[in-house]
Amino acid sequence: MERIYNPKDIEPKWQKYWEDNQTFKTDVWDFSKPKYYVLDMFPYPSGVGLHAGHPEGYTATDIISRMKRMQGYNVLHPMGYDSFGLPAEQYAVSTGNHPNGFTQTNIGNFNKQLKELGFDYDWSKQIATSDASFYKWTQWIFKQLYLDGYAKYVDMPVNWCEELGTVLSNDEVIDGKSERGGFPVVRKNMKQWVIDQVAFAEKLLEGLDEIDWPQSTKDMQRNWIGKSEGVEVDFKIVGGGEFSIFTTCIETIYGITFMVLAPDGKLVQELMPRIENKEEVQAYIDETLKKNDMDRTQLNKTKSGCQLKGIYAINPVNGKEVPVFIGDFVLASYGTGAVMAVPCHDQRDYEYAIRQHPNDPSYRRRCKGKSI
Secondary structure: OOOOOOHHHHHHHHHHHHHHHOOOOOOOOOOOOOEEEOOOOOOOOOOOOOOOHHHHHHHHHHHHHHHHHHOOOEEEOOOEEOOOOHHHHHHHHHHOOOHHHHHHHHHHHHHHHHHHOOOOOOHHHOEEOOOHHHHHHHHHHHHHHHHOOOEEEEEEEEEEEOOOOEEEOHHHEEOOEEOOOOOEOEEEEEEEEEEOHHHHHHHHHHHHOOOOOOHHHHHHHHHHHOOOOOEEEEEEEOOOOEEEEEEOOHHHHHHOOEEEEOOOOHHHHHHHHHOOOHHHHHHHHHHHOOOOHHHHOOOOOOOOEEEEEEEEEEOOOOOOEEEEEEEOOOOOOOOOOEEEEOOOOOHHHHHHHHHHOOOOHHHHHHOOOOOO
């Protein structure tokens, strides 16, 4: 007898069986089996439903989850929704509909589609970040951090989109415009609450030694925490003013040939009345404000900048005056917002220096002896 797989008959039958019998419901208090936790990235429940990228990743975790069940593990495989988001806010603004209604409708549609795909989720443990029963705990966590002194109210640069009326992440900014709508985005300072990660960075680093993660993931976390051991050095500015830099190579301080400040830092604005090429500097600052932090650091291949003509810093170890520049690769929100440049010992400084002297072949020759 020929057997034909008819998905319209077979799949609804078993999906109904799984739901009626709660086949994939997990008893987290069952300690008779070894536990295995499979967590997917929660999707944003848009009105258009799932896209191809969702089942692509979810199929892989479904395979792992089912395999572990067959190996005798007590598997927890939940699903949830990252249901706070800019799309919901903008839809509410443009239509006048409260997010509380259509968000639940969208979640219902996602649930239906995911169940039709046959994934082995424990639907009894579904969460949505927009539910008060969930976000009350994120608020509670923040309160504990605040009471322990880990939450700070600071004035810091953000990606601001006037048209959308909101702050955007670096990933939501493409070529100086919002990913959603293509509106202009600029860098501006805004007061906001942040978590003082530095205060407990050492605990985070120590904790990485105790968890069973792939080494590559641990390395990424350590790089994100970004612990550096070095010293801060104060530099005075000729005519008044000062700033500090952080360096892990204090022994190279004798080779400083110039300093670089963050274009969006307060110090540059304070120095503006004394800068001889104000228009050039302001134009560069305006251009920098259109870039996000990622464009200025990881994706920055050009090391652009300009000199603050008439401004000189004094090297504290030898009293020499060195010119001061601004460069988009220096962030006001990172470190002290200023760096010392030693082209003969640092590749980044060398590339920046050469770019600032494109018509001076002798400058490149003078840097030939760099030991990097």
